[in-house]
Amino acid sequence: DAGVTQSPTHLIKTRGQQVTLRCSPKSGHDTVSWYQQALGQGPQFIFQYYEEEERQRGNFPDRFSGHQFPNYSSELNVNALLLGDSALYLCASSLARVEGYTFGSGTRLTVV
Amino acid sequence: AQSVAQPEDQVNVAEGNPLTVKCTYSVSGNPYLFWYVQYPNRGLQFLLKYITGDNLVKGSYGFEAEFNKSQTSFHLKKPSALVSDSALYFCAVFDKAGGSYIPTFGRGTSLIVHP
Numbered sequence: 648d649a650g651v652t653q654s655p656t657h658l659i660k661t662r663g664q665q666v667t668l669r670c671s672p673k674s675g676h677d678t679v680s681w682y683q684q685a686l687g688q689g690p691q692f693i694f695q696y697y698e699e700e701e702r703q704r705g706n707f708p709d710r711f712s713g714h715q716f717p718n719y720s721s722e723l724n725v726n727a728l729l730l731g732d733s734a735l736y737l738c739a740s741s742l743a744r745v746e747g748y749t750f751g752s753g754t755r756l757t758v759v
Numbered sequence: 760a761q762s763v764a765q766p767e768d769q770v771n772v773a774e775g776n777p778l779t780v781k782c783t784y785s786v787s788g789n790p791y792l793f794w795y796v797q798y799p800n801r802g803l804q805f806l807l808k809y810i811t812g813d814n815l816v817k818g819s820y821g822f823e824a825e826f827n828k829s830q831t832s833f834h835l836k837k838p839s840a841l842v843s844d845s846a847l848y849f850c851a852v853f854d855k856a857g858g859s860y861i862p863t864f865g866r867g868t869s870l871i872v873h874p
Contacts, residue, residue, distance in 0.1 A: 651802070680861065689849055689864035690803070703861055737802055741860075748862065750795075750802035 651740050651751035659757045660728050666756060668723040672740030673749045679721040680748065681713060682737040690737055696721050697743075725756075733758045761786045763852045765865035772840045773873050780835040780868045782850030792833040793851040793862060794824055803849060809833060820844070840872045 652671040660666050672679050678697045682690035692705035696715035715721045719740075725732055735755050739748040762785045772778045784790055791810055795803040807818025814826045824835045835848060847869050851862035 653802075682864075687866075689866045692861050692863070695861060705861075735800075739803075747805075749805070752800075752802040755800070 651738055651749050653736075653738050653751035653754050655754060656752070657755045657757075659759060662728055662730060662758055664728050665724065665726045666728060668725075668736055668738075668754045668756070670721045670723070670738030670740075670751060672719050672721070672738075676740035676742050676749065677719050678741045678743060679715060679719065680739045680741070681721070681723045682739065683707070684735040684737055684753070686734070693723070728758045730758050732756065761790075761852055761854045761863050763850050763863055763865040765848075765850055765868045767868050768866075769869045769871065771871050771873065774842050775839050778837050778840045778844070778870065778872070780848050780850075780870060782833045782835065782865060783831050784833060784850070784852040785831065786852060786854035788854045790833075790852050791855055791862075792824075792826065794818065794822070794833075794835050795849045795851065795864075797847040797849065797867070806835070806848075840870075842872045842874055845870055845872045 650673050654669045680695040681693040684690045693707050694704040695702050699715045710726045712724045735753040737753045738751045741748050764783045766781055793808045794806040797803050806822050807816050809816045809826045817823045822837050824833055826833050847867045849867045850865045853862045
């Protein structure tokens with residue numbers, strides 16, 4: 648039973664560029680949440696997708712956007728990258744928005 | 760609003776000794792509380808949770824946590840630490856009555872177990 652799969656594992660981008668990160672949820676899960684974890688910090692909630700809609704959003708600018716597909720997989724898009732966007736981006740899946748989050752190993756994004 | 764605090768950035772303990780990692784929380788209703796562990800360059804792994812019931816919760820790898828409503832705490836404990844327990848530990852909370860299913864995480868506590 649596959650857990651949460653994220654791709655790519657590492658990424659280096661230049662300021663001003665755009666990036667897309669991908670997440671496949673654990674089998675049987677239908678809800679995907681995205682978190683940003685800066686070095687030395689706890690994960691900060693970006694947004695959550697359920698039934699292909701953004702259900703809740705954290706305190707992140709509109710440069711951060713997402714999508715959920717009919718197969719429950721999800722993408723996180725970040726436009727106009729800033730140096731401060733450098734972080735580990737974590738995807739977590741769950742069933743019907745309830746507790747029981749399963750996290751992926753994350754995508755390490757470095758903006759230079 | 761919901762929040763969680765982990766007052767210690769780092770906890771050092773000798774192998775074989777008991778360990779405690781502290782967590783306090785703030786919610787308007789009844790809390791759902793979680794502990795996760797993170798190894799270097801990895802995602803978060805679930806350890807245990809408190810939803811309701813017995814205040815002492817037992818989880819993975821011999822860890823347990825005690826829910827104390829009067830002190831709004833949910834400290835993580837283990838009777839005998841192992842070197843392999845060295846990792847980053849995160850406490851998380853959400854208040855289901857608040858309509859949010861999104862856990863808020865603490866800043867994390869680095870646990871270092873010395874041989």
